[in-house]
Amino acid sequence: MRDLVHDGDTVALEGFTHLIPHAAGHELIRQGRRDLTLVRMTPDLVYDQLIGMGAARKLVFSWGGNPGVGSLHRLRDAVEHAYPAPLELEEHSHAGMAVAYAAGASDLPFGVLRGYRDGDLPARTRVAPIECPFTGEVLAAVPAHRPDVGIVHAQQADRHGNVQLWGITGVQKEAVLASARSIVTVEEIVDELEPRPGAIVLPAWVVDAVCLAPGGAHPSYAHGYYDRDNGFYRAWDEISRDRDRFATWMRRHVVETADVVEYRASLAEAVPA
Amino acid sequence: MRDLVHDGDTVALEGFTHLIPHAAGHELIRQGRRDLTLVRMTPDLVYDQLIGMGAARKLVFSWGGNPGVGSLHRLRDAVEHAYPAPLELEEHSHAGMAVAYAAGASDLPFGVLRGYRDGDLPARTRVAPIECPFTGEVLAAVPAHRPDVGIVHAQQADRHGNVQLWGITGVQKEAVLASARSIVTVEEIVDELEPRPGAIVLPAWVVDAVCLAPGGAHPSYAHGYYDRDNGFYRAWDEISRDRDRFATWMRRHVVETADVVEYRASLAEAVPA
Amino acid sequence: MTGTWTADEIMAVEAARRLRDGMVCFVGIGLPSLAANLARRTHAPGCVLVYESGTIGAKPRRLPLSIGDGELAETADAVVSVPEMFAYWLQAGRIDVGFLGAAQIDRHGNLNSTVIGSYDSPAVRLPGGGGAPEIATGVRDVFVMLRQTPRAFVPSLDFTTSLGERVRVVVTDLGVLEPRDGELTLIATHPGVTADESREATGWDLRVAGDLRETEPPSGAELAALRSLREAA
């Protein structure tokens, strides 16, 4: 990961509610990455942490809350008070983000949707009217997402580096294929991938690095491996609300842990305290 | 099917090399449909038969051969000699057809691809240049396919009418979703669909009719049910080469059979003869 | 068990009653999910639940806690990618009803879920539009669920995130509003709530329908189904 992600890069960590690549986000924090442009439909806790640690210069997103709980306080602090640093926003709708990723995966410079109509969002995002040459209907064009690095978490890779993920697969295939480089963290490495209903497979030759990171989606979930840690999402509201408490938590559980195994162990220790 | 397909309709029978809806094509012939606009990436034997029987006014397609064998003689006879009737052509590339179906499934009036560049095809098809509003790159816009009726063959439906097909699934989902009405013929009706790797599922509420037609893809194949009848594809070259022999064959095996069961039985009888 | 219920409960019941069997609903988490699942367990068992995470025809046995709950994928008729969900299903007009919430609503049903204050220097940065802008224009009917306060029901939005043109009903903790002649109008109050209380909770001069009625109280069956759903979660 150190070789593939550089300061200043545009990075997309995807996983729509499921398989959120938290372990990869933590590793970016441990490596002290700076000035990142972070792309993600739903920033979730993973970007709240990166933003709160000052790793981001810009956020490209469509819904920035703590699902089912409320605000992302570090994101809000950055936007409302420029703390710890100003954060530029490029804001989309989900539909616009999805089309932009699909255009990137297709190596098209733009994608088309019927959306961004009126309202105040079009003036605040990158969108342009485009006319159908056959019917004259005016639709919205959005520029393709082409991140420098796409990062996703998957259940399995095989020894050749082919990757399989299943359950809710969101926009992960598009995020990987739209990016110049890609990294996949996985729950386990198996001898052979057994085809699964609803799975997507990313062949080894479109993935630059596969890293073993069991539990690497926590507090998100990995279908067939472990459930979403709903308690952690609720607890994050309190942890992240206060700047110092956030900093202390991040130091103890992320900065001062070496990897996902130590991170998980540090959380287990913290619970009884 | 009699209620859903009318003379003059635009009809798409899809199935890319696999699950070609032959039984449905035969039923259109038995019902004496006329003036159809037939849409299909690879016309294959199913459209050779419809064209040879005079059911079609126009063909929208991208590759019109007998795969691995050679020509579609009834298609050629219609184009080269207007027999049994003139056939208007709207010719695309595979990529253009795929984008047009996807645009139709998305209810967009057009789709965009990097294609149809130079050469003589752009002058012969429905394509228009479209400029990226962000980069200035000129790409190709193709009008969406919006057939009146989309027809596919699938392995299974459940008792609620939910449909599952697996193996090579081609452009079938798009063909159904792009069409105003849809018909699915299936190998079998089961109590419950068991999720399969690589399957697509069409919920009952996007399908207008499900018809049981075991063997309904013959001479194409149904993954998990029966193999492609390669011998039939080779034999078709001879059967279809001659107008009278074709007419005799169609009468015996299609017009004078009531359904797919009788069709299959008539073929079995013919083999020893 | 009748006679006493929470604001959430009557909102969920009133929204659920508007769903018909066989309707296809684009459902967000929280109250909309509660309402839609309640409808499936009472009068509309064939109501089709679509979540933006890609699950079509989900039949959750317990109330999901996120729109990407594994339970949704396991019980769905189909799970599709997010790009496919927005293009082939929402944009293509296959969804009958979409539920939306927001921080602010105006008299035309336009919604703000983006910022309180100015966009560049907001007092409160809200989560943003998510699926709402295209849900608001892509489904046939928009149902809004929102607690009624003068801070939420405002004369002028700080930011227009989604358009109100397809809003057919706004179910609040105080009553039910529907558009009449292009303006949201109070058409029902919940039991025990007066029209004046509803007007006081609204930041604009709220129109009241001449045929104002009282919401039918949640039935015992409705409340029982609702509570068993929440307990299972």
Place this chain on the structure above:
Amino acid sequence: MTGTWTADEIMAVEAARRLRDGMVCFVGIGLPSLAANLARRTHAPGCVLVYESGTIGAKPRRLPLSIGDGELAETADAVVSVPEMFAYWLQAGRIDVGFLGAAQIDRHGNLNSTVIGSYDSPAVRLPGGGGAPEIATGVRDVFVMLRQTPRAFVPSLDFTTSLGERVRVVVTDLGVLEPRDGELTLIATHPGVTADESREATGWDLRVAGDLRETEPPSGAELAALRSLREAA
């Protein structure tokens, strides 16, 4: 077994030799599929076969008879829809080599697979472009496999179906042509074939490379692998 081989065999062998381990190849049925599968069984076991039917990384145990053979789906790393294949995989530039055939080729490698004669009133209606137009401009290198006759190697195409700008090699039954200074040039003849024979089989005044060489005869191992592939089919 060396010393005698068919035109198809030497064409498949010569094409296969140009594939390197790990290359991603867009393969059509017939000779291209034979060549690519031969490469996988000889010097390039890691060659990735992509068929336009949607199968990525197919490892067929017998030679498929159609591009949609069930064997391809069963042995593939991934099976994707046809729209995805053309958008995310071909158009996105993920394919190294694409094989094309045609009815006619000109000196610039432009191909005709649409009609002989005029489009509106053709002498022979050919199958049409299929995937070829976008393969020709979407892959890095186009390999053409085509029997060399004056009817096929023409000064002027009746119809330009696909562009020749990325054609890197044309393997025929008589020899091998590569573009030199923008024109296809004979760079090798197969054993027993003279440059004059190749020129006579060409409808334009064929350039012959100064360093014209003779194709290395198919080895025993190549022929054995090729024949066992065909026998298994």
